Amino acid sequence: MDPTATSTIAAGSSNATPAAVAMPLLPTIPLIAHMGFPNTSKIEVFCGNNFKRWQECILSALDMYNVDFALTQAKPKEGTPDYASNIEIWKHANKVCGNTNLSTLSNDLFDVYYPYKEAKQIWESMNKKYTVEDVGQQRFVIGNYARWHMIEDEDIKMQIDKDIKTIDDLKPENIELPESFVAGMLIKKLPDSWSDYKQQLKHKRKMSLEDLIVHIIIEDRNIKQVEATRIKEVISKANLVQDKSNKHKRAPCTSVQEEGDMTILLSQMQIWFKQMTMTLLLWSFLK
Incomplete structure (x- = not known):
């Protein structure tokens, strides 16, 4: 190689700036x-x-x-x-x-x-x-998801939809939760009156989130049917007791027609009494 070329390359290398x-x-x-x-x-x-x-x-x-x-x-x-x-x-x-x-x-x-x-x-x-x-x-959306729990007086299906909405709010923040974790949290968030059901789920095989939601909705339907049947029985018993009570009571005379008839009868009796009195007096005088 040409020594001049070599020296030129070396000189160029030594003069190169860090930025370059x-x-x-x-x-x-x-x-x-x-x-x-x-x-x-x-x-x-x-x-x-x-x-x-x-x-x-x-x-x-x-x-x-x-x-x-x-x-x-x-x-x-x-x-x-x-x-x-x-x-x-x-x-x-x-x-x-x-x-x-x-x-x-x-x-x-x-x-x-x-x-x-x-x-x-x-x-x-x-x-x-x-x-x-x-x-x-x-932190805000995670806090919302963690704090939210179901309540007793609201439809379970609607509350599940709300829970899914809080999960969807995590996606724009690039927060992905494992399905098993979401399913476990959904069980935990059920109302306090579902404590027996939650205990039963612990002993069941693991379900997907979709299967769990279907299972909860079916259970909610069964609970409502049992409650409706119980209410009907209570109303039926109350009506039966009321009917028995009414049979032992003497029905008061409340008919307008009956009250009118009674007034006429009393008036006729008064007229008859006056006539009898006059007859007796006249007979006594003639005697």
């Missing part, structure tokens, strides 16, 4: 420039909730356009190798990422992040803010 060595390979302009901007119409507008889900949707859209590197890589510095081509590639990727981020934000959040010049700045700021808030949200 660490600079990752970027896609070429022809590879990304012709693809335009991602379609964000199917990405839900971010209003401050479910950040992880929104973040995954953005990453997926940008990855298809091979520009997602602009979310994590800073603007190339002047003097680095291939600066001229790299800066053009970065500018395009930064524009696509920035517009994609902003176009999926609510109006209030758009006003907050629009002044940012780099997509990386938007991404890092949102990640720092909403990742912390997501942790708080996770």
Whole structure:
């Protein structure tokens, strides 16, 4: 090898800056420039909730356009190798990422992040803010799920639906609970009056969550039928006692017709009594 060439390579190596060595390979302009901007119409507008889900949707859209590197890589510095081509590639990727981020934000959040010049700045700021808030949200939804219990005076089927809803609230937070754990918690959350049933389930074979829900609904139906039968028996006995009591009572004269007849009879008796009195007096006088 030519000694001059060797010394030139060595000199070039010694003069290389750390930034130049660490600079990752970027896609070429022809590879990304012709693809335009991602379609964000199917990405839900971010209003401050479910950040992880929104973040995954953005990453997926940008990855298809091979520009997602602009979310994590800073603007190339002047003097680095291939600066001229790299800066053009970065500018395009930064524009696509920035517009994609902003176009999926609510109006209030758009006003907050629009002044940012780099997509990386938007991404890092949102990640720092909403990742912390997501942790708080996770604690909140987990607490809701753990605290919620069934009550006596509400339909069991409706309460099971509520329990499933609290489980669904965990999914946007990337919290997946094992089915066996959910089934065990459902048994534990049954009302206190179901204590015997809960004890029986401990000795049964393990059931899937779906089978357990069906089993609980059938048991609830049986409980309601037994209770309805018991109430009918109580009402029947009460009516029987009432009937016997009524038979021993003397029915009062409450008929208007009967009261009228009695009045007429008394009036006739008074007239007859007066006539008899006059007859006796006259007979006594004549005698």
